[in-house]
Amino acid sequence: MSKKSVVVVAILLIAVLTIGAATVLAATNAITGTLTTSNSMSSRFVSGCSGSSGPGTFYYATFTVDVSQSGDYAYTDLSWTDGDPTTIDGYLGFFPEGGFNPASPATGCIDAGDDGTTITLAAGRYTMVVTTFASNVAGPYNLQMVGPGEITYAGGTDVCRYPLPANSVVRSIPAGAPTFYAPDLSTQNTFNLPAGTWWVGETSGDFSRVWIACQAQPVWVPTNAVAP
Structure with missing residues (x-):
């Protein structure tokens, strides 16, 4: 499986919310990388996995990830500015491990979303797909998912040898x-x-x-x- 675009998943525990006697940890999962033109599909999945988009050329990258806890994950695109063609409007989809087929991108889709949506995931291993809302767009992306658990690369702890510097x-x-x-x-x-x-x-x-x-x-x- 080609991984021309590399994703970094940095886990930061950012909030402790006290509800009665219970303590809930919220984890921020930062997904950054550069989407290249190496892999493309002629349509993409849509929010909520309700079907496929119209025709186009959608560049994508796939990654095997582990989700530590079931729940709702709020997805935010930090790199996109509305009206700025130099920024990417990222789109995320989750599939069973190894279950993504770019020739039929909606098949097997568990959940997916655009900026500002909530993606619901059960704890387990997935194929995560990073693509874009618009057709024919490539470049750097900076995505964030906030939820009850951590989203990490499968099978390794050294997920990013050269993390994206904070001032970039x-x-x-x-x-x-x-x-x-x-x-x-x-x-x-x-x-x-x-x-x-x-x-x-x-x-x-x-x-x-x-x-x-x-x-x-x-x-x-x-x-x-x-x-x-």
């Missing part, structure tokens, strides 16, 4: 850029960063740091290659 923002690098492994001209890599939108974080001198994916080391690019 989505920026356009319209012409691509040479890459460097340190903020120094003498450290140039043998590959260039393709043109597109990327997560850009800290700066050092004339360089800006670009986050690629959880298992890919960040690179530095000349700051003058990054659009204002």
Whole structure:
């Protein structure tokens, strides 16, 4: 199964709610990565798994995840800005493990939703699918699910070697850029960063740091290659 887009699931216990004598922990599950054009489907599942969307080209990535507790998970898209074509309106779907078929994307769908919806899941293992509301859209995404349990990668604890830095923002690098492994001209890599939108974080001198994916080391690019 191709995993060109890498998802990072960072678990933070953010609230303790006291109801009578009971204590309930709410977990925030952050899902970030970059959706590429490597995998596509001609339609997608819709909110609540009630059918398929109209025709189009919908890029997607799939991940095997474990849900620790049953319940309702509030889904929010932190990377999308209405009316801004450089941001992705992410769409999430959950299927039985190994049960997603891009040729029939609504088949077997357990629950799915767009930004602002609630996704109901039982504890267990799933195939999670990240795609988009609109057709022909790729780029970085930053999604969040808040609920009673944790959503983690199946079979491992080191889910993200290079987490997305908290100060990162989505920026356009319209012409691509040479890459460097340190903020120094003498450290140039043998590959260039393709043109597109990327997560850009800290700066050092004339360089800006670009986050690629959880298992890919960040690179530095000349700051003058990054659009204002």
